[in-house]
Amino acid sequence: MTTATTGDAPDLRASTMRRRIWGWFFFDWASQPYNTLLITFIFAPYVKELIGDGAVAQTAWGFGIAAAGIVIALLAPVLGALADTGGSRMRWIWLFSLMYVAGSGMLWFAAPGDFNLVLTLIFFALGLIGMEFATIFTNSMLPDLGPREQIGRISGNGWAFGYVGGLITLVLMLVFFAESAATGKTFVGLTPLFGLDPEMREGTRFVGPLTAIWYAVFMIPFFVFVRDPRAGPAPKGAVKRALSGLQSTLKSLPKTPSLLAYLASSMFYRDALNGMYAFGGIYAAGVLGWSVVDTGIFGILAIVSGAVFAWLGGMADTRFGPKPVITVCIVILTGVAVSIVLVSRDSVFGVAQAPGSTLPDLIFYALGALIGAAGGVIQSASRTMMVRQANPGRMTEAFGLYALSGKATSFLAPMLIGVATWVSGSQQFGVSPLIGLFVIGLVLLLWVKPDGDRAA
Template identity: 50%
Template sequence: MVDTQERRAPRRGIWSWMLFDWAQQPFHTLIITFVFAPYFASTVAGDAARGQELWGYATGVGGLLIALSSPILGAIADATGPRKPWILFFSVLGVIGCFLLWRAVPGMEEIGPILFFIALAVFGMEFAAVFNNAMMPDLVPRAELGRLSGSAWGLGYLGGLSTLVLVLGFMSASPESGRTLLGFEPIFGLDPAMREGDRAAGPFTALWYMVFVLPMFLFTPDIARRTSARGAVRRGLSQLGRTLRSLPSQRSYFSFLLSSMFYRDALNALYTFGGIYAAGVLGWSIIQIGIFGILANLTGAAGAWFGGRLDQRFGPRFVVAIAAVILTACCVLVISTTQTEVLFVTVAADGGSSLPDIVFYCAGGLIGAAGGAIQAASRTLLVDQVERERVTEAFGLYALSGKATTFIGPLTIALATGFFASEALGLSSQDAQRLGVTPVIALFLLGLFLLPMVKSRHQGEADED
């Protein structure tokens, strides 16, 4: 039974908690999607298909580590109480990983350390979010959770948009022209030939996070320590064991974890490989990918905000279902678009048509809007599945299901891309990239298939469990 007691944190504490999304979203925007990832694939790794494969392995390993440890640490955190010490520890790891991405120089021979830094950044930043999300149910009454989650996601997208404009407008420059998107020379003397503007996305992300995460630590109330930390590992593991044994009998909770595993995996894959795909298949520059990112962040902010209002009115399951259908359609649209084709129909044999670019921009806008809505609603839907005292453990299991997403999605794309790029098949690098992304469609469909078995407590709806 979910605790429905009315409680509310001070307004300053609520806004400070929301600023965590503002602080962290640039990691996803600049590093994972629109600047560093396509730079790594096209310039550091040398070959776009090979870069996509290596990026999949690096982010997959980081996700796998989270998947294996988050339920255990979440249960331990619930046994002791406060979440901020955990957020601080993992934030330090994430910040270090982001700072060290500066060392990814074009055409470097030894890529291993960079892959480690990518995995470390993913591990730290994503784990910090697990514990931050667990603070949400203690801030506002249940009836307001959807709006809170949607507003926070929307604010996060605006943070990602702000940093993307700053990086593309003043730091990242075309190697050919030496000018940024706004026509300026890069600030701080960043060298376009060495792609220092793209590499600076790592340290910039770390600094942004360090500044804007501070209000959460200072002003957002944390729950009191429940018991001594001594013996917390034993108590946490014991509670986790009971939860895992009973989970299959909790149909709604179990179905939600499985469903979200698949649809979030698919969404993460779209975010992770969208810029890489655009660079390799459509031949887009970092500047074009950046414009694509600006559009996706604008629509993502609007989608998260509007989705939060729909969540409050119709419930989170409705929002998740509609968004998943839109994302599935967008995935088909993306895979069917190349420099010469739209929906697998040739529009210009010589690649001279602008229609593929326009279609890809439209798909990106829809992915941003639906992605913002589905992620915000998923947090609310998870809270509906458990008691308040077990919410950190629940977000740990959510991370397990989601990071079985973070590593299954990228790894299946990496394996599929490697398979289709093999010499035996004789496919071009572009065709290998297109076919390598096809597992995403199946993941969305699996998530939709399981969703009807998930119950919501929107407006007092009773759970069957």
């Protein structure tokens, strides 16, 4: 029987760490279709088609996502605190994964002729809450995957890998399933697979089950390769200690001004970005008259841009640190938000367009590429920044607060858009609150120290 030499041990540890990192990447790969297919590019435009009126659809979508955001805001920090004192994080990821699969799978029942908007939004919210809560626990594992100087690269690579997963599912939907309401054919002229009925929009409705199946299959590498160092059962009194610790953390936030400023800044700019994602598809469907297939093609461009720039952004994060990367991205996204309001079928930046002009479509494609690029980079850099700002001993609780900062006002962007759209009757004016949210986030970022309060 042979034994490993001393030189073999580092190789074995490195191999184990590589498997853990790739396993962790697979959460982004598995979960990204909820954002890509359901929130933005396939299901949201489909809901607009069922409702008919773009402004009404945008209002309903805004209020529905706002309701889910309130639930996430209330529970996210508590769950994060509990995980820091309550044993293994894996059991929580299992629980919220089941919610993700159940919520997305049930969207199959959003059928034309028998469409129940309230029930559809409930199922959508169930899956969304599952995804967000699972993300809290997987994000908190990031510091365990490598040395501090490599965290930015790992985060960026994971985000890029997730974008590729979203891209593949979007292409699958467009080529094999999502049918045009006019022709009953997919983007390449095929009848939806598996005998799905185009008249009942079963190809497009398959987006829910596909999202659920994709997640269930590709979370297998995550559960096989990722090991939680805190794998034991929850100790006695964990809930009480968690809530007490959370209360102490919240009270001590003013003593960590950089962390407080970052949480406040990210609360606004991530809310604005999520608003862009949530309303991009439904906006294009209503303002430009795009079909589900048109919006899907727009999505491919945005995702490819997002994947490439998330990878490049990870390298920039490693070289320059996350703060300048985040700053540049906010400036770009603010410009995009202003541009979106000024682009319609009849006018581009105040210049009237002739009937049938393709310039509005081309401009919107370019804006989509910018959203994908800056959005992917800023989300990756944001979780790297959280690692720099947080107390290493309470990392999951910190990511619970990070989720809170992203979700405490997560109802704000959709609600403001819903109210502005309802009051004005205009989808264009309805998205204008995003501009103000980005500007507030940029101003608050001025008080954030690149290496957190420990650098003071």
